[in-house]
Amino acid sequence: MYHRIFAAIDGSRSARLALDEAISLARESGGLVIAMCVVSDARRLADVDSGYTDSRDPAGLDADRAAIAVSDAETAFQLSGVRGIAQTIDARGMDISDVLARAAAGCYADLIVMGTHGRRGVRRAVLGSVAESLVRIADRPVLVVREGAGASAGVL
Template sequence: MYDRILVALDDSASAKMALGEAVKLAKISSGLVYALSVVDRGRWPAEDSARFDFEPEPSAAANAATRIFEEAETLFRESGVSGKVRAIDAYGENVSEVLARAAEECDADIIVIGTHGRRGAQRFLLGSVAESLVRATERPVLLLRHDG
């Protein structure tokens, strides 16, 4: 069914729901979970003489990714599921495009991602990584909505 399941993680309740669902799918299908967090700490310079806008020290996002991965690895162990964790620095690239490319690289059978279910002005102002991901990939995407 699903041999390779990519789950997108951030520090949100909807991401935790997505991780739980990815683990359930992996348990049913004896699949492998790829837990991925995209960290955006800056952009590469446009030209050689430009100054790097890159934070060399671990950022709050990188620290959150470490905590998220520890939780994921604990859940993998407790559930008896095989899983790998990975952080990718987006360097200013669109998060949904980074996720879509990562799904291609690991040949994911499905992508699991949480969504906040924002509507109206909130969605317009904040955007939707989940919606953009659905548009950026040809792979199946399971959206889990957290209304909290």
């Protein structure tokens, strides 16, 4: 059983599905959910050929959106009756998956639960996958919850 469940949140539908799964697991075990939202000031080049620079980091959030994600998680904890903590962490330009892995280790999580958007092809190659990177570097089990039709979850 998992008693300290770390959920990566960002306000997206896939992150909400992951949070719901973490809450369900915590309800079964009487455990605690630690929901963490990464805030990042990193910049990412969106289109090299056109010279267009996107000032938003698709992995990290701005403080306002992160505050909404944290508030939504706190509401979910209250409505479910599950013990939970929700907070933000500032990546300060560091790799999001590294920040999440360290945060999960720092709170002694038994399991990391994270959503994935299921990007494929060139978009995934350019943007990368925080979930995929986290699965590779995490020193504890990672449950990836996929958004969309035919969605599935699996512990890696």
